[in-house]
Amino acid sequence: MYVATFASLSRCSVLAFRPPAGLLVSLRYAQTAAAAAVQPRIKKFQVYRWDPDTPGDKPRMQTYEIDLNLCGPMVLDALIKIKNEMDSTLTFRRSCREGICGSCAMNINGGNTLACLDKIDSNLSKPTKIYPLPHMYVVKDLVPDMSNFYAQYKSIEPYLKKRDDSKEGKEQYLQSVEDRQKLDGLYECILCACCSTSCPSYWWNADKYLGPAVLMQAYRWMIDSRDEFTEERLSKLQDPFSLYRCHTIMNCTRTCPKVCCGSCPGLNPGKAIAEIKKMMATYKEKKAAAV
Amino acid sequence: MALLLRTLSRQGVCLSKPHYHVLYRQAAPMGTTAKEEMNKFWAKNSSLNRPMSPHITIYKWSIPMMMSITHRGTGIGLSGAISAFAMAALILPGNYTHYLDLIHSLSVGPFLIGLAKFGIAFPVSYHTYNGIRHLYWDIGKGFKIPEVYRTGYTVIGLSVITSIALTLM
Numbered sequence: 136m137y138v139a140t141f142a143s144l145s146r147c148s149v150l151a152f153r154p155p156a157g158l159l160v161s162l163r164y165a166q167t168a169a170a171a172a173v174q175p176r177i178k179k180f181q182v183y184r185w186d187p188d189t190p191g192d193k194p195r196m197q198t199y200e201i202d203l204n205l206c207g208p209m210v211l212d213a214l215i216k217i218k219n220e221m222d223s224t225l226t227f228r229r230s231c232r233e234g235i236c237g238s239c240a241m242n243i244n245g246g247n248t249l250a251c252l253d254k255i256d257s258n259l260s261k262p263t264k265i266y267p268l269p270h271m272y273v274v275k276d277l278v279p280d281m282s283n284f285y286a287q288y289k290s291i292e293p294y295l296k297k298r299d300d301s302k303e304g305k306e307q308y309l310q311s312v313e314d315r316q317k318l319d320g321l322y323e324c325i326l327c328a329c330c331s332t333s334c335p336s337y338w339w340n341a342d343k344y345l346g347p348a349v350l351m352q353a354y355r356w357m358i359d360s361r362d363e364f365t366e367e368r369l370s371k372l373q374d375p376f377s378l379y380r381c382h383t384i385m386n387c388t389r390t391c392p393k394v395c396c397g398s399c400p401g402l403n404p405g406k407a408i409a410e411i412k413k414m415m416a417t418y419k420e421k422k423a424a425a426v
Numbered sequence: 427m428a429l430l431l432r433t434l435s436r437q438g439v440c441l442s443k444p445h446y447h448v449l450y451r452q453a454a455p456m457g458t459t460a461k462e463e464m465n466k467f468w469a470k471n472s473s474l475n476r477p478m479s480p481h482i483t484i485y486k487w488s489i490p491m492m493m494s495i496t497h498r499g500t501g502i503g504l505s506g507a508i509s510a511f512a513m514a515a516l517i518l519p520g521n522y523t524h525y526l527d528l529i530h531s532l533s534v535g536p537f538l539i540g541l542a543k544f545g546i547a548f549p550v551s552y553h554t555y556n557g558i559r560h561l562y563w564d565i566g567k568g569f570k571i572p573e574v575y576r577t578g579y580t581v582i583g584l585s586v587i588t589s590i591a592l593t594l595m
Contacts (some may be wrong), residue, residue: 194477239433242479247487269481272471279479280471286463335491338481342468383563384494385574406569413566 167264172383176203178255180213184276194273197222198262199283203255210263211239211250214277226276232390236325239361241277242266247329268328284328287345291353291371296364312358320402321355323393325346330387330404331374336380343376347404350378354407357414367420371410381408443544497556500549507546540593547592552585 161365175319177200185194199217199326211422218225232251235378239250243265256263271279297303312369331337345353372378383405391401458466518525559577562568568577 183479187474187525188477192508194480242484245484264484266484267479269479271479272476273476273479274476278469280476283464283467286460286467289463320436333485335482342464362447382494382498385490385569385571386488388569388573388574389488389490399569403569409563409566409569412564 136399144226152276160248173204176257176259177201178203178213178257178259181215181262181264182277183212183266184225185273186224186276196264203257203259206255208254209251210243210255210265213255213263214250214265224276226278228278236352237325237385240268240329240332240392242269242332247333247390249329252392252394264288268332270341270399273331279332281328283341284326284331284346287349288352289397291345291349291356291368292364293352293356295356295359295362297361298363308361310360317358317360318355321351321358321407322404323353323371324355325350325393327392329390329392330402333386333390334381335384335386336382339377344380345372345377347381347408349412350381351402351404351407356412365414366418369411371417372415378408378411378415381405381412383409438531454534489578490574493556493581497560498537500553503549504553543593544589548585551588551592554579555581555584 140241180199181196181203182199184197186192199221201213201216206212209232211232214225214227215229218227227241227250229251230236230238230303232239234249234252240247241250243250243253244256244263247268250265263377265277267273268279271281274280295308297308326348330351331348334347336344337346350372353368356362357368359391362368385405388403388405390425391404393399394401559568559581562577568574
């Protein structure tokens with residue numbers, strides 16, 4: 136406990152031994168006075184607003200001003216500050232604040248990312264524009280209706296399927312190191328929907344095209360060596376829309392926010408879809424050859 | 427009782443349906459299929475008159491996005507031009523040399539002729555080179571974002587050079 140006190144005192148750059156109380160107070164005062172002399176850095180945030188409970192309300196943009204010196208570094212910090220201090224009616228989804236839950240996915244300055252991972256641009260001359268995920272029905276303000284996205288995920292049966300269920304739960308299903316490596320870059324998806332809602336094909340065909348997020352998860356189960364229903368999973372995509380509305384526009388890979396550090400560039404649904412297309416071209420031949 | 431109420435509200439149940447009497451005994455909620463969920467989504471959202479969040483008006487344009495739509499545009503343009511040429515060849519009276527003389531007789535300056543030549547050469551070369559880029563993607567290569575940009579700039583560069591070369595010929 137004494138070590139903790141010592142550590143916290145040294146953080147305040149206060150001497151460890153206890154000088155007269157007056158000296159301590161004047162030292163702290165000097166610190167805070169120095170902090171207050173810094174100029175406020177005012178940043179404008181333009182946020183999409185729409186209230187379903189106000190009859191006849193039209194979607195509009197509302198501008199808020201935040202002093203960046205009194206706000207955390209991420210866009211989510213700004214949104215929370217606005218909600219806490221300025222406008223409590225501002226509505227948005229959020230949970231983990233660390234880029235793992237996917238709740239705060241929204242369109243910031245024209246690109247889809249997670250608000251908790253997107254640093255506020257310190258250029259004060261340009262406002263930060265915040266919109267909900269594109270081409271989605273709006274429940275309120277920045278909250279889109281995600282039910283269709285989740286239903287599409289359900290439709291690809293995202294779970295291990297074996298021909299013989301009798302061994303289920305008895306032992307681990309073993310997998311080689313190489314086979315496990317095939318899942319890297321696929322299993323990390325948090326289903327935030329940034330990629331699917333960045334895809335123009337998904338904008339125009341959200342009812343029938345599954346979108347990059349769901350297709351990448353379909354691929355994740357197709358190439359899992361423990362899963363035995365690869366052909367059925369492939370044949371489910373055999374129609375003009377579910378898979379083949381992808382025209383390699385590549386907005387999906389560009390916008391994926393799962394960037395852990397400088398070396399990992401985010402996930403690649405575009406590549407996963409291309410691999411599915413390759414498998415679609417050859418799996419029937421394999422089946423016919425096996426017969 | 428709470429379980430019954432929860433189950434009823436989850437299903438939006440109409441108690442007049444005869445088979446729902448089972449709820450009182452087992453209180454086992456019936457799941458929805460993916461298809462049912464999708465249909466419910468569309469029915470609910472169209473009846474609630476919710477607005478659609480903006481998309482094409484707010485999304486930031488990028489080079490790959492522009493190249494993709496240009497590929498589509500040049501494809502439609504080339505396809506239309508070839509069909510129009512074929513129809514013209516079938517329907518219009520007079521033979522090819524007649525129309526060639528007609529074009530020669532028009533007093534358009536060399537600059538406009540050059541512009542027209544570039545206007546035909548650029549879609550052909552861009553669509554061809556980007557088509558090769560698409561084939562590269564079809565074998566599964568070049569999907570990392572830096573590669574997408576690299577191959578993209580290569581296509582643009584080659585298209586411009588080829589179009590100028592064809593125009594000056």
